[in-house]
Amino acid sequence: MASHNLRVVSDRAAPLLQVDGVSLEYRTPERIVRATHRVSFDVHAGDRFVLLGPSGCGKSTLLKAVAGFVAPSEGEIRLEGRRVQQPGPDRIVVFQEFDQLPPWKTVLQNVMFPLRHARGLSRAAARELALDSLRKVGLAEFAGAYPHTLSGGMKQRVAIARALAMRPKVLLMDEPFAALDALTRRRMQEELLALCDGAALTLLFVTHSIEEALVVGSRILLLSPHPGRVRAELDSHQFNLASQGSAEFQAAAQRIHGLLFDAPGTTDLPQARSAAAR
Ligand SMILES: Nc1ncnc2c1ncn2[C@@H]1O[C@H](COP(=O)(O)OP(=O)(O)OP(=O)(O)O)[C@@H](O)[C@H]1O
Numbered sequence: 001m002a003s004h005n006l007r008v009v010s011d012r013a014a015p016l017l018q019v020d021g022v023s024l025e026y027r028t029p030e031r032i033v034r035a036t037h038r039v040s041f042d043v044h045a046g047d048r049f050v051l052l053g054p055s056g057c058g059k060s061t062l063l064k065a066v067a068g069f070v071a072p073s074e075g076e077i078r079l080e081g082r083r084v085q086q087p088g089p090d091r092i093v094v095f096q097e098f099d100q101l102p103p104w105k106t107v108l109q110n111v112m113f114p115l116r117h118a119r120g121l122s123r124a125a126a127r128e129l130a131l132d133s134l135r136k137v138g139l140a141e142f143a144g145a146y147p148h149t150l151s152g153g154m155k156q157r158v159a160i161a162r163a164l165a166m167r168p169k170v171l172l173m174d175e176p177f178a179a180l181d182a183l184t185r186r187r188m189q190e191e192l193l194a195l196c197d198g199a200a201l202t203l204l205f206v207t208h209s210i211e212e213a214l215v216v217g218s219r220i221l222l223l224s225p226h227p228g229r230v231r232a233e234l235d236s237h238q239f240n241l242a243s244q245g246s247a248e249f250q251a252a253a254q255r256i257h258g259l260l261f262d263a264p265g266t267t268d269l270p271q272a273r274s275a276a277a278r
Pocket residue numbers: 026027028033034035053054055056057058059060061062208226
């Protein structure tokens with residue numbers, strides 16, 4: 001038989017990122033605060049994976065753990081099969097705050113800085129990559145501007161450009177658009193989705209907005225209130241900004257609301273894989 005007739009039909013490729021039974025704690029002099037309890041999920045290359053849950057359920061702490069800033073007290077986080085033990089240029093975080101850009105550096109210098117110092121690129125190579133990244137977020141003409149002269153949305157675009165330029169294996173975003181007005185937020189979501197398509201990005205995105213999770217995410221992990229445990233995992237790739245007003249979108253948002261806030265077991269969500277069932 002000719003070999004070209006043979007097709008290997010394999011399972012989905014191995015996960016890029018594995019969060020495996022991870023509990024996270026903060027130790028203060030008075031007590032230990034448990035932020036998450038035995039949370040597990042897999043992120044595959046190209047996923048737009050959203051962590052969704054109420055305030056205080058440990059979303060940001062999980063993101064910090066994946067970034068390597070917080071060590072699990074239980075369980076393990078692996079990137080491409082290797083245990084995450086410290087921060088690295090393969091995982092870049094974009095935060096919500098507008099002040100994440102050093103104000104004494106121009107936009108271009110801000111984007112070049114990690115390329116020079118974490119990736120060790122020459123000035124010329126860093127400049128070229130940084131300009132390319134700024135073009136992708138529509139800010140090339142502001143390369144010489146200082147952060148304080150930019151709007152909130154523009155500052156977030158610079159932070160995204162700086163992260164993109166590093167070509168991380170996973171881009172970590174902690175409520176990056178939460179401080180923006182509704183119109184800018186929507187535009188930024190649109191731009192992010194276009195960037196994801198264009199650059200085949202893998203995203204781990206934290207939000208407490210159900211609508212944003214449905215728009216941005218291709219998969220959504222629902223976390224229970226403090227300490228965060230996995231409630232369910234959903235496939236949400238069928239939704240985008242265009243479907244936001246639709247009855248199907250509204251119904252999905254309602255069902256997620258039920259899963260997050262009703263007592264477990266009272267909500268029927270066909271496409272959700274119940275955490276209890278795993
Ligand atoms: N530095 C810290 N020291 C002690 N406890 C902390 C610290 N940071 C967070 N926590 C606690 O850990 C828990 C999880 O916090 P975290 O910020 O991860 O939640 P979150 O889901 O991201 O919340 P939000 O949506 O409000 O940002 C909370 O109970 C919080 O009070």
